[in-house]
Amino acid sequence: MAAVAARELQDGEVVFVGIGLPNLACNLARATHAPRLVLLYESGAVGAVPERLPVSIGDPALVTGSLMVCGMADVFQCILQNGRIEVGFLGGAQVDRYGNINTTVIGPYARPKVRLPGSGGAAEIAIHARRTLIVAKLGPRAFPERVDFVTSPGLRPQGRLRRELRMPGAGPVKVITDKGILEADDATGEMVLAALYPGVSMSDVRAGVGWSLRCRPELAPVAPPTEQELRLLRDVLDPKGLFLKQ
Amino acid sequence: MAAVAARELQDGEVVFVGIGLPNLACNLARATHAPRLVLLYESGAVGAVPERLPVSIGDPALVTGSLMVCGMADVFQCILQNGRIEVGFLGGAQVDRYGNINTTVIGPYARPKVRLPGSGGAAEIAIHARRTLIVAKLGPRAFPERVDFVTSPGLRPQGRLRRELRMPGAGPVKVITDKGILEADDATGEMVLAALYPGVSMSDVRAGVGWSLRCRPELAPVAPPTEQELRLLRDVLDPKGLFLKQ
Amino acid sequence: MRDAVARFVHDGDTVVIEGFTHLICFAAGHEIIRQRRRDLTLARLTPDLIYDQMIGAGCARKLVFSWAGNPGVGSLHAFRRAVEAPGTAPLEIEEYSHFGMVARFSAGAARLPFWPLRDYMGTDLPRVNPRISSVTCPYTGEDLATVPALNPDVTIVHAQRADADGNTQIWGLVGVQREAAFASERVIVVVEELVDERLIRSDPNRTAIPGMIVDAVVVEPWGAHPSYAQGYYDRDNDFYVAWEDISRSPDRLTRYLDEFVYGVPDRAAYLEKQPHVARLKAKERWCAGVNYGY
């Protein structure tokens, strides 16, 4: 997943990075094809070059040697709301058919079965980033037809177009899973299967999705991680396997 | 005037300082009875200790050795609008019966006889400072019954109470002139004569005011500048007479 | 610290201990627990372990927040228990996103009643939080989301250094500490080092909070542990990981508080009990100074 996500990033882009796999993916991209990727964390570190694997988005290693540290008011107003973020990474406990994400609550809000952490900066990243990439492992609970709570809006929030709701960004263009890649269908905004990882069957994917998943007429092949990608991930970026185990 | 203005400042107060005589008055107060006066300039220097007479409110001498330098958004939003300024100094080409000040234009706005610099920060200082002190030399043109343009509102702007207009500060409580001190009358908001400098007659003052000036029943005496005050002003604070000549 | 909390933190107050991962003042939180403050409204973007401890200790009536997790680890279980099984210790919650909380502090700092932002379209947050409202732009006619100002009774800011008057310098992540301080009725600054006013004055652009808004300055080295202070000590990630297990069990949480909070009189005693934190001392990565001459 980290290697596939890394390939989605283009050199020179400004990326709003989350902790865990997104962070690995961004640093892998920096170490391979996108050395000028600008990593920006909601904590205020811009152009971070962490010398160790950051354990949180507020890790001191994101500060030391970064290009700029600014307050969070600047991050959200002058950078994100200003339209400067090209890619935002999001994950969540639930992702639905239209790319809506739930990180707030399983069950009713007032009487939660499981209380999750909440939005953090995810709601506004989903609204403002020019495009977002969702990274999540497949599973019928994780990919329901409708999320219990829309924390971060996807492609048809409340049944309406993003444009009608005046949302600046394009929203989740891809969902990178552990078995394949879903992409937003231009016409319907529905997430459809676009690519399968080597050795994965279509029914493997369908078993992990809670709605009747449609497929692109032709599925794109996904190259397995290269030797270099694997070496960087395992030996350099996450030698203790803190996030790769996920 | 500088010595009289200095005496109005209490130790520990936070003062929004303008250039010229207000700056002299504040630094005189710091050198005498108010060593913990906090001088704040709209340029963003807080707790300035200028080693030379600053020629503008953006002088580098206000930065070096100051307690804090912040952006102007912070000055106006987080300090002034936040209610942290205890005293503001204002001057102007015209001051009227109710302490309204004009620094914008003599004559009609669209066809000015004399175009003055405009508000700068004066409008908001007049609105937000807990009290303001006006420093101006008397003269019938400088003290008309009504100013041509209200740049900085006084005690009865547009004929209404400051409270009705939701203005947080008390407004101009005193006008320190070259001949005596005017004070705001609590009941009417009108500027009335409260004190005369030694050797000045009431008719001297009346000749410099464009409305029929009322007097307090008893005028307070104003002590002449002390030896120490004069020495500090002439030898230390403004040795070249840049502002004292005014 | 004891005096500052006794004097400036009262039962029923809205209390903010800010700091985004960095400079979270655990020393103040522990002192508030020790002094058994009750009915507090705790506000913070990320409640973090410190508010989980305060919730577990029964200090909180309400939580105002935007992300309630154990950063990089998992859950805040005292918080989750209070929300998922509210019979035992009910906790009212008021929830925003980070941008919303930042905007609330910005409005508070500017003493404006609200702050406009482009946010919340398509999310369910306004449905569960009616304080998220909207305003119409007088120029374009478009609707913008609004959040109300947050003006805490007391804000506690941890920082690297301040002078005796509270002129405070922070580097590394600055979060919303400045906005929270300016928004607050009372401000307590807690520092790693009390320094001479001349050091502050030698680099005035580094000052984040002016003494004029500070009510008390407390010197408390390592006062942010297990959070961190850039240039002083690293985050104690082992403790963050351990909290997952401690907070899962009300008994273990109580034992933790008994030993490390109620069981010690002050921060120095807390540190004496865990000499291993010395391993977290920061390495040296000094930057050069700049010239303020003219």
Add this chain to the structure above:
Amino acid sequence: MRDAVARFVHDGDTVVIEGFTHLICFAAGHEIIRQRRRDLTLARLTPDLIYDQMIGAGCARKLVFSWAGNPGVGSLHAFRRAVEAPGTAPLEIEEYSHFGMVARFSAGAARLPFWPLRDYMGTDLPRVNPRISSVTCPYTGEDLATVPALNPDVTIVHAQRADADGNTQIWGLVGVQREAAFASERVIVVVEELVDERLIRSDPNRTAIPGMIVDAVVVEPWGAHPSYAQGYYDRDNDFYVAWEDISRSPDRLTRYLDEFVYGVPDRAAYLEKQPHVARLKAKERWCAGVNYGY
């Protein structure tokens, strides 16, 4: 500088050269005059001498401002002539107070259409500027003043140093340079020194403007003269005093432009003509660095 102005400053643009007394980029203003840009809307809190020169040179169609004087000296006479006797060279004006201009840039930087502020009650400014409007708070029902966002076509920021990507560090007075840059469609950074990225990265809290919003970096030592650069050179107050006399007379103003702007190809030539500015070189008042280790 020639290329940056040719490429990024066009006839009819809204141009901002910010800097409050400090770091006013005269080098860029002179290049704009030399390239004979026309119909510009010039916006700045304090037009200062640089906009007076640009008005005198016929570059401006409109001025947006909040204080139009010669700071510490007197008047801007080219501006006054254009406003007091508009027959010869009409200049449209749009006038705010400083807070209003700061708020306009803040809105622009946040890409909001307006900014609320408590201001203008009792003043005559809204009477002559209908763009000062108001909005009703959705929580308290009170009316607050508003100003519209200012989003310039191009903003020019002078700074002490930047790296080749435009990551820019400023100390001393910072004014509204950051807000103006974030509000702008295009940004030109002009620096006293181009430095290695490693120097910027050694003190990231000092960075005011990130390279991601910068379109061009121009190295122009003494480019702010007769304004100043803290740590590099002092303000040339003699020239500010002299401007009172120069600007009073259209002939003298023309002669000044002919000699010091049109008559030189670039900044280096401008400086060669006045070797006495060397006396303004800053003294040394270095601050100490801080530790970014962890």
